[in-house]
Amino acid sequence: MDDGLADLLHRVVMLLGESARRRTDDPDGLTYSQIRLLGTLEDIEPVTQHRLAQALSVSDPAISRALRPLEADGLVQITVDPEHARRRLVRLTEAGRNAFHTAGKPLGDEFRARLVAAGFPYERYCEDTLRLAELLTSDRERLHASD
Numbered sequence: 001m002d003d004g005l006a007d008l009l010h011r012v013v014m015l016l017g018e019s020a021r022r023r024t025d026d027p028d029g030l031t032y033s034q035i036r037l038l039g040t041l042e043d044i045e046p047v048t049q050h051r052l053a054q055a056l057s058v059s060d061p062a063i064s065r066a067l068r069p070l071e072a073d074g075l076v077q078i079t080v081d082p083e084h085a086r087r088r089l090v091r092l093t094e095a096g097r098n099a100f101h102t103a104g105k106p107l108g109d110e111f112r113a114r115l116v117a118a119g120f121p122y123e124r125y126c127e128d129t130l131r132l133a134e135l136l137t138s139d140r141e142r143l144h145a146s147d
Contacts, residue, residue, distance in 0.1 A: 015114045030103045037066055038075065038092060038100035046089045048081065075099050 030038070040055050041047065047055070053063035067090065070076045075096030081087035092100070115122045 011118055012115065012120060015118060016111060018114075030099060032107070033066065034070065035100060035104050035107060037063075037070070038096055039104060041076065041090060041092050042097060042100060046091045049078070049088045049090055052090055070096065 037052075037056060041052060044051070044055060049063050049067065050060055053060045056063065058066070067076055067078060071078055073095075074093055077091045077093050078088050079091075081089045112122055
């Protein structure tokens with residue numbers, strides 16, 4: 001890996017870690033982990049607790065512990081899976097969706113500002129990421145068309 005790229009990636013990870021630690025110290029707000037959980041849930045809901053744990057690379061007991069305060073605050077709803085009584089389905093509530101978008105945007109804005117201040121080429125990174133996503137999408141479509 002290019003040393004310059006490795007240095008940039010290291011700085012990104014360090015800044016994200018600092019932002020996440022500061023977020024964890026805020027007793028009134030969602031933690032970084034909770035924001036990440038709600039965002040993941042928004043992408044794949046409804047989902048079993050087990051599948052959510054897999055998506056976040058945590059254990060089933062850890063996801064169960066993480067969901068308890070979110071359920072108590074009305075941000076997620078956990079119900080019995082009608083297809084399998086031993087499974088639990090997790091869904092975002094409207095309050096959870098709003099909390100995710102309210103908490104996640106300021107964190108994203110803060111992260112962007114810190115990256116730019118640290119000299120990270122954020123705008124170029126966004127442009128390159130969009131271009132890469134377009135290339136990957138067109139490659140995937142081309143592969144499916146040849147099937």
